Amino acid sequence: MKKQIEQNVHQLLTEIWKPGDLLIAWKKASLPGHRIPAFIYHKEEIQETVFDSFCDISLAKYLNEQNRQEILPNSFQGTIHVVCKPCDAKSVMQTFADQQISEDLVSLIVVACDGVVNRKKIENQIEQSIVSITETDYQMIGTDIAGKEHAFEKREVWLDKCADTSHCELPYYFGYYFVGEEKEHRRRVKNLYRTHKKLPQDTLPPADLQKMIHQELSRCIRCNACRNICPACFCSDQCVFDKPKEPVKLLDNHVTTENNILYHMIRFHHVAPNCTGCGECERACPKDIPLHIFYEYFNRCMEEEFGYKAGKTNDERQKLLSYNLGEDLV
């Protein structure tokens, strides 16, 4: 089924392609199960792109103003085709809403997806190094260096966010192409696994929560990966953490646990109104810090307090930056 979808994407792209366009999609990398972003300028190279269960990277980040400048040639005048999963489409909507890119520049191709595999989960369960990972309809099969095959059910090894189908909702936006069966996708989103996870903030008393956060964030090395990959972080060179010469110094450069906690506090506080819960920060973290406990908490807060969810539409201004006369205050 995935192969069919991949062919449909290729077909659609060859139809709408015009000379001078750019395609951002995934392509195969040398290691098994790795997919990396591909930037394609020629029509013949479209066949190189892939779409399968390993495409975990969100490509929405490349539409931000600064990142775009790094990719695009100076005399670029075409449109940018972006292939994304429904969860990444939300991040693209948020970049539109934050006016990082004009909608006329982008043609969005949303692909029906039934879960993305977390490669680390497979690698942790197989002791020897992996030679190849292949995919069937319901199973992932990893082959190790001795030639032994390990089969996993897809549900066991996918990303944590895929267990909650509220991430797969399609945005209220009419300018995208949908590849796959849209009706079936919508039905799946409505019916299947909607888990209401309990976060440690609900269950633990404050002292234990502090202790737990202290333990987790003591591992942080402040590599800024979570900030750099976040589609909602777009202050680029004006970021508070890059300004050591401010009159009021918010954070010094020493990597201590206390500073790490303050770093994440300020970062999540800044990002909370734009966060769509895509989970990229957790995926990019080299130390596997469970950052979802923070952004899921903030997403829930924004929904409860303001009745607002980031990434639903392409033109909703976030509540912390906009105010209409006659609106409820809080």
Added chain:
Amino acid sequence: MANKELIYLFPCLAEQRKRLLQEIQKKYPFIQVVPITCAGRFNTSLALKLIHEGAKGVIVLGCEPGDCHYREGSVFSERRFLLTKHTLKAFGIEEDRFQAIWHKPSDFRKTMTEIDRFVKHQTEFDHKGGHHEKAN
């Protein structure tokens, strides 16, 4: 940066609050007053930093949303402060340590009772040995 003995007070200076501030400083010498131009311009990251580093509390004094000199300042800050409280909660810190007091500058007594209540709450909390205990 933060002094653990102090409560930090950020009053908006767009309206007249001179007498109020004098009264506060006379009554509570451990309140550090840092004037700002409007409550809407208050950088909430600063409050997070101060509280995280162990200050007793942070108060922001602002005009009621709607009475703001700059029209929308306190509306935005009210929403932002709500988020700040949630940030503290998410990291296991007592959210009561940060408070915004919206008042009419002429309403002298009401403001003082609010500040009294805040100071009382914070000092009582200290006796229990609440916040300065950090996890090791």
